[in-house]
Amino acid sequence: METIGSEQRDLLRTTSSEGCGVERTLKVLDGKWTTLIVRELLSGPKRFGDLRTALGSPSAKTLTDRLRALEHQRILTRTVYAEVPPRVVYRLTEEGESLSDVLYAMLRWGEEHPLTDD
Amino acid sequence: METIGSEQRDLLRTTSSEGCGVERTLKVLDGKWTTLIVRELLSGPKRFGDLRTALGSPSAKTLTDRLRALEHQRILTRTVYAEVPPRVVYRLTEEGESLSDVLYAMLRWGEEHPLTDD
């Protein structure tokens, strides 16, 4: 029983190493917290502080770096509300939302293959 | 139009940050070349040298490290043929093959979202 159809296999086979779609996705999801940030935002927009808490407190610097990178790649938007203290909300763009297919595939694989040792 | 069904969204929402399936998958696919190695092997078993060429010549040390890690996690098997010069073949296990769902999702996303600048 195949886990992959011939159509999919062909796509994977014929794509060159350079500029392959897989590499493009890897580039976007690069960095220690990046993928998890997207996962958090898939359940709705979140504030900076909420993200930090949900992720288990990465350093402010690191979280800022990742958010800025994702913003630059148009995966999410950053909205500052002119209040005091400031409120900043991050929300996925349509492009960011579309990463849910990748995230969900990861989620399923991870749950179907619990780690044996390690 | 939603890109994710309510069933999927619920799964992503209710999973805690620790031990989430996404994190498990990230752990397996960790490292610079890891995901690309799996992509290469999805089109069939490959020798060490073939992998190096296909990937664009990562250092031997790095490739060895990644292959050993994937072997340890039972994503692939390493078969040594007692010939001279030696021939070593790497092939995905069933578990490794099942990563095709993740890889294919990445491939599609990457192809549907070519980079604008960067």
Add this chain to the structure above:
DNA sequence: TTATATAGTTTCCGTATGGAAACCATTGGC
């Protein structure tokens, strides 16, 4: 007047990652 909350920024630093280069083992072929 001072404290407080949020969302940073900046500086500094330790570690991990990955690459380059040199070296090794084996044996069939010249």
Add this chain to the structure above:
DNA sequence: GCCAATGGTTTCCATACGGAAACTATATAA
């Protein structure tokens, strides 16, 4: 007797990554 080919291993090193701590801005509340 020596070289080539394969698939490594070992050592060394530069950089990138990410964390900790200290600092900042602002307006409201006490």
